[in-house]
Amino acid sequence: MARTTGSDGEKTEAAIREAALDLIARLGFEAMAMRQLAGKVGVQPAALYRYFPTKEELLYALMREHMENLIISWREARPAEGSVEEKPAGRLAAFVENHIRFHLARRNSTHVSNLELRSLSEERLKRILDLRSQYEGELRGILTDGLRDGVFRIDDVSLTAMAIIQMITGVIVWFRPELRLSEDEVAANYHTMTMRLVGAVM
């Protein structure tokens, strides 16, 4: 056999990406075999190589997509200039809420992007870290502005930004949809904690 009836490159690539995210999130990148991935997609191993030249490029593609989507998500969620919410406290609230919701909606993707950086080559790692730094820069900007306006109490902007990112990303480590708290409640809780953490009066 060769090309199968109804086969479509776009659909196959999307299926590979989704299956890979699930397998890597569950087993880890190194532990996932290309044969296993092919089996889950319903295709022969060789077919994967039409879409991704190597296993590492597949990982890189998944991570880049995740980071780019995160940046886009914040760009769209960010309060409009001149609005009341555009002041530091409002921007921080929007940042935390967007971050929590984005990550809860993409658990697999988040696990992959956070846990598998070691499997990237030096150059590819650098590109992903650049995107990450770009995103974190948005938070640092918010904190800096709040400090300037005197509405936040912060000892060290960079350290605080890292602490907040770690704290709010950590939600995917413990949160399970079937648990007692809803997504809304969790987001509200993290928002409150973040505001207290930066010394903002709510």
Add this chain to the structure above:
Amino acid sequence: MARTTGSDGEKTEAAIREAALDLIARLGFEAMAMRQLAGKVGVQPAALYRYFPTKEELLYALMREHMENLIISWREARPAEGSVEEKPAGRLAAFVENHIRFHLARRNSTHVSNLELRSLSEERLKRILDLRSQYEGELRGILTDGLRDGVFRIDDVSLTAMAIIQMITGVIVWFRPELRLSEDEVAANYHTMTMRLVGAVM
């Protein structure tokens, strides 16, 4: 050749543990080859199996040691009963400081224990998570007592405990000894942020 001059089981095992922590922290557990580990220790691959029956048991031993040391560390750092520091705010301060210093002193071990849980079998994973939950229970106890005494403002004790743990463990992700902040400054900073996070007046 066979037994080598000056060979000593205890020293060899310690060397294996240390080399494994370094390799797993850098490459990941699945990516580390037993041959590679043996090479770093200066021994043939077969010798490793005298000390650890399988690769997974080696990982489990490393993680258990890490968690047990963490619990012991807190037991010894914990303020004495009846002392001024034994009140919730003092215990929380001691908890954060001990946690930060413990993890900064054991970067490799921390990376392994946080990133490689997926490679454990179900039963072994459960045992490690039990130890982890025992440690986190200490923090939940502190938060609960502070809430009862009215010195903390906390919406959800469990969620707050997870958030604090994630935040303070995250220090090893970005902290580099050669950077501008000293270990003391970092510990003090995390202490301040934690106190604000739980609404304590300092």
Add this chain to the structure above:
DNA sequence: AAATTAATAAAACGAACGTTCAATTAATTC
């Protein structure tokens, strides 16, 4: 309907993997 392109299958490559086994030597015990 012929020609071309896209998508896949089938089979195989060499390399690397975790692990085992038997033999051998150093250190310790009697």
Add this chain to the structure above:
DNA sequence: GAATTAATTGAACGTTCGTTTTATTAATTT
């Protein structure tokens, strides 16, 4: 100093890995 135990080597086992090559068929274009 003989017997026993501890520590390790060297070689090998079968399996699995990422990847490549070639052939084949479906879909599209001309």
